[in-house]
Amino acid sequence: MDAAYQAKYLSMARLLWQASEGNPCRIPSDYAEYLNHTYADGSISLVSLLPKFDYSEELEPEEIEEAIEILGKVNPGDWPDIEDILEVSLDEILACYEEDASYDFVEDNISVGYQVEKSLEQAISSVFGGKVSKIRNQKGHEPNVVNNFLQQEDGTFMGTFEYESNQFLFELYPDEQGWVLTYRMSPKSLDSLPPLHEESTGSKGRHIRHRGWK
Numbered sequence: 001m002d003a004a005y006q007a008k009y010l011s012m013a014r015l016l017w018q019a020s021e022g023n024p025c026r027i028p029s030d031y032a033e034y035l036n037h038t039y040a041d042g043s044i045s046l047v048s049l050l051p052k053f054d055y056s057e058e059l060e061p062e063e064i065e066e067a068i069e070i071l072g073k074v075n076p077g078d079w080p081d082i083e084d085i086l087e088v089s090l091d092e093i094l095a096c097y098e099e100d101a102s103y104d105f106v107e108d109n110i111s112v113g114y115q116v117e118k119s120l121e122q123a124i125s126s127v128f129g130g131k132v133s134k135i136r137n138q139k140g141h142e143p144n145v146v147n148n149f150l151q152q153e154d155g156t157f158m159g160t161f162e163y164e165s166n167q168f169l170f171e172l173y174p175d176e177q178g179w180v181l182t183y184r185m186s187p188k189s190l191d192s193l194p195p196l197h198e199e200s201t202g203s204k205g206r207h208i209r210h211r212g213w214k
Contacts, residue, residue, distance in 0.1 A: 003153050005037045005045070006072065013047050013068050024053040039073060046071040046082065054089045062139075067093045069146045116143040116150065124161055124170060127181045132161040138169070160186065 013035060020026040027050050037045040047068055059067075067090040079085070117135045120143075125131050135150070136142060137159045143149040150159045156173035161183075170183040 002037075002039050006153075009035055009037070009045065009047055009072055010065065010068060013050060014065065016050055017064065017068075020050075024051050027051040042076070043073045044076045044082075046074055046079065046085075046088070049082070049085060049088050052085060052088050054087050054091075059090060059094075063094060064090060065139075066146065070094075113143040113145075113149060120150070120157060120159075120172065121161070123172060123179070124181060124183070128163065128183065130163055132163045132168075134160075134162040136160050166192075 016027050016031060017024065029051055032048045032050045035045065035047040035050070037047075039045075049071065050068075070093055071088075120135045121132055124135075137147045137150055140160075141147055143159075150157050152158055154173070156171055158171050160167050160169055162168070166189040167186040168183045168189070169186055170181065172179055172181050174180075
């Protein structure tokens with residue numbers, strides 16, 4: 001149930017936000033209540049508070065979505081009862097997140113997100129056969145606490161990487177023998193490639209491995 005909720009809540013919230021035309025008080029409360037959710041670990045979602053958002057015209061669309069992602073899973077102990085919340089300031093939520101994101105979790109002052117990115121770069125490069133870079137989620141965000149450092153509930157790391165200006169989608173997941181990596185070139189990068197010649201040139205170009213993808 002948790003995975004199903006996380007897969008759908010953002011698109012549902014985005015649809016309601018767009019329908020409100022930037023005036024969240026227009027969102028019917030009974031529609032927003034469908035976004036209520038309690039996780040198995042006791043965390044809760046506050047996305048149903050959409051009609052109570054204190055909207056700032058200075059916020060970019062991606063900042064609004066980032067605030068919604070933050071509210072998608074919170075510790076209920078950090079918030080009053082949902083019925084007692086009269087207004088939600090997106091500016092304050094983002095400011096609090098930025099403060100938390102800048103906190104150094106390890107003694108050598110390297111953030112957790114940076115560590116995760118470098119570890120994934122090394123793991124993928126060792127299988128891919130070339131040095132990859134820019135580990136991101138599919139929205140282009142770096143690994144951070146909001147996207148759970150690119151890790152899904154089943155332990156799978158999922159996102160994108162770049163190699164020679166081309167973008168690839170990847171999944172890195174555990175099985176009985178260890179970790180398995182699958183990857184493929186993103187549709188956008190495939191579309192930007194020059195067309196292949198119809199006749200065979202006899203050359204043996206570099207073959208990109210597509211492991212586990214159909």
